[in-house]
Amino acid sequence: xxxxxxxxxxxxxxxxxxxxIPGDQDLPRFSTQGYEHQAYRVLDYLPTQDAQGLxxxxxxxGLLPSFLIVCLVFMIEKMSRIRGMLGAPFRVLWIGLxxxxxxxxxxxxxxxxxxxxxxxxxxxxISPHSSQHP
Amino acid sequence: MGLHYDFIIVGSxxxxxxxxxxxxxxxxxxxxxxxxxxxxxxxxxxTEIDTTAQMFWGGGIELNxxxxxxxxxxxxxxxxxxxxxxxxxxxxxxxxxDWRDRSGVAFLSxxxxxxxxxxxxxxxxxxxxxxxxRNKNAQFFKKGFDLMGLHASPLRRAQTDCKFDHGSxxxxxxxxxPRNSKQSSLVTSIIPALQKGLALMAExxxxxxxxNNDQVEITAIQNQKQIKLTAHQCILAxxxxxxxxxxxxxxxxxxxxxxGTGFSCHPQLMSxxxxxxxxxxxxxPLQSYKSDDLTLRRAGYKFENVxxxxxxxxxxxxxxxxEHLQLMKKYRYLASIEVCxxxxxxxxxSVGRSGKIxxxxxxxxxxxxxxxxxxxxxxxxxxxxxxxxxxxxxxTFGLHLMGGCTIGVDAKKxxxxxxxxxxEMKNVYCADSSIFPSAPGIxxxxxxxxxxxxxxxxxLRGKA
Numbered sequence: 297x298x299x300x301x302x303x304x305x306x307x308x309x310x311x312x313x314x315x316x317i318p319g320d321q322d323l324p325r326f327s328t329q330g331y332e333h334q335a336y337r338v339l340d341y342l343p344t345q346d347a348q349g350l351x352x353x354x355x356x357x358g359l360l361p362s363f364l365i366v367c368l369v370f371m372i373e374k375m376s377r378i379r380g381m382l383g384a385p386f387r388v389l390w391i392g393l394x395x396x397x398x399x400x401x402x403x404x405x406x407x408x409x410x411x412x413x414x415x416x417x418x419x420x421x422i423s424p425h426s427s428q429h430p
Numbered sequence: 431m432g433l434h435y436d437f438i439i440v441g442s443x444x445x446x447x448x449x450x451x452x453x454x455x456x457x458x459x460x461x462x463x464x465x466x467x468x469x470x471x472x473x474x475x476x477t478e479i480d481t482t483a484q485m486f487w488g489g490g491i492e493l494n495x496x497x498x499x500x501x502x503x504x505x506x507x508x509x510x511x512x513x514x515x516x517x518x519x520x521x522x523x524x525x526x527x528d529w530r531d532r533s534g535v536a537f538l539s540x541x542x543x544x545x546x547x548x549x550x551x552x553x554x555x556x557x558x559x560x561x562x563x564r565n566k567n568a569q570f571f572k573k574g575f576d577l578m579g580l581h582a583s584p585l586r587r588a589q590t591d592c593k594f595d596h597g598s599x600x601x602x603x604x605x606x607x608p609r610n611s612k613q614s615s616l617v618t619s620i621i622p623a624l625q626k627g628l629a630l631m632a633e634x635x636x637x638x639x640x641x642n643n644d645q646v647e648i649t650a651i652q653n654q655k656q657i658k659l660t661a662h663q664c665i666l667a668x669x670x671x672x673x674x675x676x677x678x679x680x681x682x683x684x685x686x687x688x689x690g691t692g693f694s695c696h697p698q699l700m701s702x703x704x705x706x707x708x709x710x711x712x713x714x715p716l717q718s719y720k721s722d723d724l725t726l727r728r729a730g731y732k733f734e735n736v737x738x739x740x741x742x743x744x745x746x747x748x749x750x751x752x753e754h755l756q757l758m759k760k761y762r763y764l765a766s767i768e769v770c771x772x773x774x775x776x777x778x779x780s781v782g783r784s785g786k787i788x789x790x791x792x793x794x795x796x797x798x799x800x801x802x803x804x805x806x807x808x809x810x811x812x813x814x815x816x817x818x819x820x821x822x823x824x825x826t827f828g829l830h831l832m833g834g835c836t837i838g839v840d841a842k843k844x845x846x847x848x849x850x851x852x853x854e855m856k857n858v859y860c861a862d863s864s865i866f867p868s869a870p871g872i873x874x875x876x877x878x879x880x881x882x883x884x885x886x887x888x889x890l891r892g893k894a
Contacts, residue, residue, distance in 0.1 A: 315750070315751070316750045316751060316754070317750075317751075317754075317755060318751060318752055318755070319755070320752065320755060320756075322759060323755055323758075323759065334479075337479055337480060337483060338479065338483055338489070338490075340483070341483035341484055341489035341490075342483075342488070342489035342490075343488060343489065343786070345784075346488075346489070347489075369750060373749070373750065377824070379496075379498070380496055381495070381496050383496070383497075384495070384496045384497045384498075385497075387493075387496075387497035387498065388493065388497045391491070391493070391497065391500070391745075394745065394750065395490070395491075395745060398741055398744035398745055399479055399482065399490075399741050400479070401744075402478070402740040402741045402744050402758070403477060403478065403479035403741065406740075406758075407740060409759070410740060410758055410759060410761040410762070411708075411710075411761060411762040412712065412739065412740050412761060414599040414601050414602035414712065414739070415597050415598065415599050415602065416593075416598045416599065416602045416603065416607070416608050416609060417593040417596035417597060417598045417609070418608055418609050419596070420593075420609075421471070421608070421609045421610075
């Protein structure tokens with residue numbers, strides 16, 4: 297399944313992203329980075345039900361004013377701290393929403409700012425193994 | 431028309447990869463089935479976002495029923511051995527004696543397992559990180575332990591020729607090592623076995639399995655097509671969730687009531703210390719030290735110095751908004767230590783109508799006590815070594831998924847018999863972490879390999 301966000305869902309993603317990552321003098325606002333075009337890198341590999349649920353939610357967020365999204369995020373985060381089954385749906389929501397935003401954001405340009413440049417020396421590796429198999 | 435083999439191995443991780451390699455080496459006609467993709471050193475996704483999405487079940491994470499624990503398991507050729515830190519520890523008698531008490535299986539002892547550990551150490555490169563390569567996160571861990579009067583020792587890692595002197599960072603290998611230095615089952619067993627005739631079907635998910643006295647029949651899905659396979663014997667190596675799911679779907683729960691019980695996961699939590707100077711916990715060797723202290727062992731928890739890449743760190747750091755952003759800007763200044771608890775095997779695994787795995791794993795009062803005590807020790811280590819602030823992550827992870835098909839002499843209380851064969855299904859065997867009778871409180875990979883090697887020798891001798 298290849299997921300592509302429509303304009304309402306893209307709007308929802310960027311509104312939610314700006315609430316969670318508003319940016320500052322060093323790090324850019326979420327919505328300035330064009331992550332709506334990268335969302336498939338996460339959504340395509342989620343269980344179908346989870347991906348469709350997130351898409352639906354992003355569409356709803358696209359209709360809400362930002363201050364309501366702030367309230368929503370605040371509430372979900374607080375409720376996710378309730379132990380046991382009562383807090384379970386909020387934890388699922390929190391992991392889903394925060395996971396989507398953080399995953400997209402920290403896959404791009406901000407990595408340079410925070411100083412994450414992992415390196416593995418492969419200068420001596422000459423195509424070590426064939427991918428062919430019976 | 432189905433295909434027939436001597437052995438079909440379901441799952442290619444620490445256990446399945448080892449077993450497939452040993453059997454193929456001995457000349458057996460084997461098929462290895464893997465639900466994940468056939469990534470190799472040249473084709474690992476490389477970035478954290480793509481690794482997480484493409485190489486883990488659930489697109490990155492699976493949650494227990496109350497969503498309090500995130501479970502991580504590899505979905506790729508080589509399984510979790512490709513995406514973990516390749517830590518190979520021998521179990522101690524504390525772990526084995528508990529296993530014997532619970533299972534009644536006499537060979538579960540350090541003495542009986544030692545020959546297999548010894549043999550494996552000749553087959554897999556194991557190293558500890560030399561002092562000159564240990565990063566500041568590791569140095570602070572050791573310093574903190576010394577100041578606390580606790581004993582720490584170097585971790586044993588399955589790796590070779592990592593080229594730390596050329597600036598290699600292990601954190602990049604969490605998505606598969608691009609230079610094949612990490613001694614995953616992909617590198618040590620599967621690739622050599624493929625060259626000796628091992629057949630492989632990747633992206634092939636087993637649906638169910640049945641057996642009679644002559645052969646085992648397997649139904650699997652590959653490329654949305656159902657395929658039928660047969661073998662004289664089948665080895666299930668899909669781990670706690672994979673094996674339990676296949677056996678549930680095969681109707682074994684009615685015959686084997688213990689199926690899906692006894693699940694444990696070594697709940698782990700990371701804590702962060704923020705320092706004035708850059709720590710660069712992600713540079714060089716990711717992990718160098720573990721706690722090695724009898725007091726902590728008896729208390730039921732252990733520690734390791736560790737680091738997470740940015741997406742992982744952003745999820746572990748609490749909150750959101752500007753405050754969270756400021757913390758992430760301190761990424762290079764974060765030291766991190768994880769506490770891993772020896773939890774009670776009180777979890778259950780089942781399969782819902784939709785085919786989705788359901789994990790019921792509540793943490794007990796004892797588990798919470800261990801976590802709290804462990805976090806307090808980490809807090810003290812950070813403060814004693816000069817941290818300006820300590821952040822305790824609230825997210826619990828399960829990286830070692832154990833039980834569900836436990837080994838034992840009693841068919842009513844266990845699923846696998848002391849010969850590693852299912853009590854209620856002939857010619858189907860299992861020797862991975864799903865047979866663990868309880869949480870050992872020690873990194874499980876090496877003992878999974880040892881048990882798998884023992885099973886392989888039994889199979890080749892025709893004794894099993």
